[in-house]
Amino acid sequence: MGWRSQLGTSVKEGLGPIIDLVYPPRCPLCGAAIAAQGGLCADCWSELEFPGNPACAACQRPMGSAAAVKSDQCYSCNLAPPHHAGIAAATIYNDASRKLILSFKHGGKIALAGLLGRLMAGRLDDPEGEPPLIVPVPLHRLRIWQRGYNQAALLAQELSRHGKGELAVDALVRQKRTPSLGGLGQEARRMALSGAIAVRSGAGAMIAHRRVILVDDVLTSGATTDACVAALLDAGAASVRIACFARVVDGRGMETGNRAR
Known part of the structure; x- marks a missing residue:
């Protein structure tokens, strides 16, 4: 220090x-x-509800004991293996985590970044060798102007402060505004995000061959993080792991008015 x-x-x-x-x-x-x-x-x-075991080794979705005996991955991940290198969620999305996120994200209580980031950091191992890059999910510039901050960037700063990696706050950019993804099917979400997220010009050399931790506040459908993971891997990232404060499982929270991510 x-x-x-x-x-x-x-x-x-x-x-x-x-x-x-x-x-x-x-x-x-x-x-x-x-x-x-x-x-x-x-x-x-x-x-607060915290992730436990047994859980899918790939997406951290809770699994029943009988299913875990057969495989360390859930049915969905076995059917369509994810491109990311795993999910580290601080909490499972429920009413308590929802209230914290809404206060932090829409209520302007940015001081909550310390609490949320501390809980997220506790789910990540201390890096060995070259530290990973910590990259927040980007917001469109108009959304940042309206809100005043990118909540994912604040959480990424906290993870870096806790020694979980090297902050690369602007490695990704959102090139176009996307509509709310809530209520859209998988294909509609994919189309809405097509071409929306890209690696910032000049950031490719920094990302190439590096492990990356992609940071967001909530992981719901995974559509946004999938687009971010694809952009990072296309830029040559060695692997991309997702870190979030809350992980929606079994559809919980999809009706609460938060945008699907």
């Missing part, structure tokens, strides 16, 4: 008691008092 980072950490720690006095720590889900900033109360922690 450089001296600037050490200084920043010291200042933050020194101001902590003052910040807590002016803004007492509150749970971002229910508003209950908590011990420290950036966490959840015990009741809300218990409402």
Whole structure:
């Protein structure tokens, strides 16, 4: 850690008691008092659902014990092997994770990036050898202008801060605005995303032969991440693993109004 980072950490720690006095720590889900900033109360922690075992080795979808005995991959991944190198999801999408994501993504509570990113980092091994590139799913420039930030980029910054790889925040670009994918079939999603995502001009040399961690807040249908994975592999990436805060399984959350990813 450089001296600037050490200084920043010291200042933050020194101001902590003052910040807590002016803004007492509150749970971002229910508003209950908590011990420290950036966490959840015990009741809300218990409402989060975390990936467990047995689960598909490729997509992390929960599997029944009988199915896991027959194969380490789910039926869908055996039928159509994914091009990505695995999914690391911090939570399974449910009401609690949905509330956190909506507050973070649409409610302007960007401070939640620390909590969400910390949980995501816990699902990733520390890199060995050359660190992977950490690449966020891109937003179109008009969407960034409307929202003010790219939530995936904030999460990618947190993963880099936790030592999970080298941040490449603008490696991918969204060349055209895409409509909401909710309610569309697989082919319609593919057509909507055709030509929408590409590797930034000049970023190909950085991506070639590198392992990549692709970062998003929620993984639902996988249409957007599939387009990102294809662009990265076409640019020569050695492998692409997906990291997200919440993973939708069995269709849960598809009706909540979040855009399918």
